[in-house]
Amino acid sequence: MKRLFLWLGLGFALILYLLPVYVMVVNSFRDASNISLETIWQLPGKISIMGFSQAWSMLSPNLQNSLVMVIPAALLSSIIGALNGYVFSKWRFRGSEILFALLLFGFFIPYQAILLPLVRFLQWINLYGTLPGLVLTHVVYGISVTTLIFRNFYIHIPSSIVEAATVDGAGMIQAFWRVILPLSLPAFAVSLIFQFTNIWNDFLFGITVVPNPQAQPITIALNNLSGSFSVDWNVVMAGAILAALPTILIYIGLGKFFVRGLVSGAVKA
Amino acid sequence: MADKHWYTRHKGILILLPSLLLTAIFIYGFIGSSFFFSLTNWRTLAVDLSLRDPLWQTYAEMLAMPRFQADLRNTLVFTILFIGFAITIGLGLAILLDRQITGKGFFRNTFLFPYALSFIVTGVVWRWIFNPETGINLFFDILGINQALEAAGFDPLAPGWTTDPTIVFSVNQLLSHIWPSGNAFQIEWGIPVALIPVAIAATWQLSGFVMAMYLGGLGGISPHLRDAARIDGAGEFRLYRSVIIPMLNPITISTLIILIHVSLKIFDLVFSMSGVGPGFATDVPAIFVFEMMFKAARYNLGAAASIVMLVASSLIIVPYLMHTFKNRE
Numbered sequence A: 001m002k003r004l005f006l007w008l009g010l011g012f013a014l015i016l017y018l019l020p021v022y023v024m025v026v027n028s029f030r031d032a033s034n035i036s037l038e039t040i041w042q043l044p045g046k047i048s049i050m051g052f053s054q055a056w057s058m059l060s061p062n063l064q065n066s067l068v069m070v071i072p073a074a075l076l077s078s079i080i081g082a083l084n085g086y087v088f089s090k091w092r093f094r095g096s097e098i099l100f101a102l103l104l105f106g107f108f109i110p111y112q113a114i115l116l117p118l119v120r121f122l123q124w125i126n127l128y129g130t131l132p133g134l135v136l137t138h139v140v141y142g143i144s145v146t147t148l149i150f151r152n153f154y155i156h157i158p159s160s161i162v163e164a165a166t167v168d169g170a171g172m173i174q175a176f177w178r179v180i181l182p183l184s185l186p187a188f189a190v191s192l193i194f195q196f197t198n199i200w201n202d203f204l205f206g207i208t209v210v211p212n213p214q215a216q217p218i219t220i221a222l223n224n225l226s227g228s229f230s231v232d233w234n235v236v237m238a239g240a241i242l243a244a245l246p247t248i249l250i251y252i253g254l255g256k257f258f259v260r261g262l263v264s265g266a267v268k269a
Numbered sequence B: 001m002a003d004k005h006w007y008t009r010h011k012g013i014l015i016l017l018p019s020l021l022l023t024a025i026f027i028y029g030f031i032g033s034s035f036f037f038s039l040t041n042w043r044t045l046a047v048d049l050s051l052r053d054p055l056w057q058t059y060a061e062m063l064a065m066p067r068f069q070a071d072l073r074n075t076l077v078f079t080i081l082f083i084g085f086a087i088t089i090g091l092g093l094a095i096l097l098d099r100q101i102t103g104k105g106f107f108r109n110t111f112l113f114p115y116a117l118s119f120i121v122t123g124v125v126w127r128w129i130f131n132p133e134t135g136i137n138l139f140f141d142i143l144g145i146n147q148a149l150e151a152a153g154f155d156p157l158a159p160g161w162t163t164d165p166t167i168v169f170s171v172n173q174l175l176s177h178i179w180p181s182g183n184a185f186q187i188e189w190g191i192p193v194a195l196i197p198v199a200i201a202a203t204w205q206l207s208g209f210v211m212a213m214y215l216g217g218l219g220g221i222s223p224h225l226r227d228a229a230r231i232d233g234a235g236e237f238r239l240y241r242s243v244i245i246p247m248l249n250p251i252t253i254s255t256l257i258i259l260i261h262v263s264l265k266i267f268d269l270v271f272s273m274s275g276v277g278p279g280f281a282t283d284v285p286a287i288f289v290f291e292m293m294f295k296a297a298r299y300n301l302g303a304a305a306s307i308v309m310l311v312a313s314s315l316i317i318v319p320y321l322m323h324t325f326k327n328r329e
Helices: A002-028 A050-090 A096-108 A112-124 A131-154 A159-167 A172-183 A185-201 A204-209 A218-227 A233-253 A255-265 B002-038 B057-064 B066-096 B104-116 B119-129 B136-142 B145-151 B172-178 B180-184 B195-219 B223-231 B236-247 B249-264 B268-273 B285-294 B299-328
Strands: none
Touching: A002 A050, A002 A233, A002 B066, A002 B104, A002 B119, A002 B195, A050 A096, A050 A131, A050 A172, A050 A185, A050 A218, A050 A233, A050 B002, A096 A131, A096 B002, A096 B299, A112 A131, A112 A204, A112 B002, A112 B285, A112 B299, A131 A185, A131 A204, A131 B002, A159 A172, A172 B002, A185 A218, A185 A233, A185 A255, A204 A218, A204 B285, A218 A233, A218 B119, A218 B268, A233 A255, A233 B104, A233 B119, A255 B104, B002 B299, B057 B066, B057 B299, B066 B195, B066 B249, B066 B285, B066 B299, B104 B195, B119 B195, B119 B268, B136 B145, B195 B249, B195 B268, B223 B236, B236 B249, B249 B299, B268 B285, B285 B299
8 A cells, every 4th residue: 555655656756757858859859730739748740850950950059159168167167176175175274264165155146246247347358248258257156166076075085195195295286186186086077067067057147148149058049949939849849958968968877976966066065 | 394384384375376366356356346336326338336325225216116026025935935845845755765666766867857957948848838828728628627617617727827917815905904114015915826837847847956865864864763763663654754854954954045045046947937927927036137237227226136136145045154164163
């Protein structure tokens, strides 16, 4: 009896969670002639990839923008985070905890509160409306969370191995390079995945820092596509799948690190 | 040795220096200038940085705007609905999966996967599901509910979802009794029906995250404790209610803080799913800020609203961070 309730509950939840996925998939493969308000729940019948080919031709420049933006931004913010986390965990000094807290606060602010000065600043250094400007923005506002991820990882590495290295005459940087960095692979995986997902899915910075459609990331282009009345919604649904695919693939392939990242992003400071 | 100490200490600061400088400018400096802009006369495309007289005039104007009042109401209602749904469902799923069953990993991964999506993807899809012309409303016909209602002489079900301007459970009457100047509110204080679908979409995206947090906590509870409680005669329900859920309190608090934080600054989901809604029924402060800064060129108003958002989330986050840091020392 208890078993039955368990499976009923899980089955019901599964259907509800997959309902939007069903809507996305069946409608993205639907033939344009078969699209109407009544058919949203029906199987596509004749499978058509017209939705995908149209979505691809409209969105591929923006997918490329997102990729060009997310890779350097995730890499740079992770590297800076690793160095910061190393100092905050292994080379603490008086006041370093307060500095860490001040840095971490940046992860929790609503970015609206820095938006206007940010846009003016980017205009001033001539990076407004450009992908490098967006990369800079994501690196700067990513530092706090990557520092947190690496600091929480390094805290569990015994300090004695850093001390041993320094007794052997290695400096702070050498110790990092020789002893800490080789151990850091899992932390880099967590940090890179966390940053990739966050930056790929970002909308606020994309829409405010880059007003010109050709240079915009995928999330903004998808939102514009969905708001335009001249586009059939097999194209919109196919576009949504294209926009979601990179993060879904990462989730499927590297789910372990993904879960670890979201739990450490949940601040166990 | 003292010299070496001095050297390494400063080397540590040297490594941190770029990040600390960037934080000082891009976080604290920019917050300061946003606050400054909110006190100025800058409300057209032409930059005017003279201070307003009285200084807080922009804040007073903003609080008197029906739209901003609606935003505050919507944030409050959305936070309560979304967090109520997400915590209940997330905890429920975690408890269902807190045992050895086949397919446990599959269920967990499916419930968590919406968290990997962008709010825009979620908004684009759920917008169609809650479109009154299609989506959910077709089920009322498919399942025969509307036919049965009509046969019984009732109107068929056809909710307007995000297009419905109705405010239910209005408390304006009540407010005017306990607070005579309550008629300063130009809006109805109640639950905007149009916000419910948005809260459901947000729950779909984040309840898996809540589940993952709770599963992490449940995994840390020793099997001996469960056995001991069972030997004492506690049934499954009592076991969870009296023993396990209280032990998960720290996780509940962290999860609540994160969800409140998401909810206070929610932007993309609402923007792509319903926009400002009928009569600002789904407008939120983040959309207000965006439109004032990037559409209406009312820079001081946008800045003032962003400062209100910052203060609201700081009231939640700062005590939490201070608590976490204090506990560690």
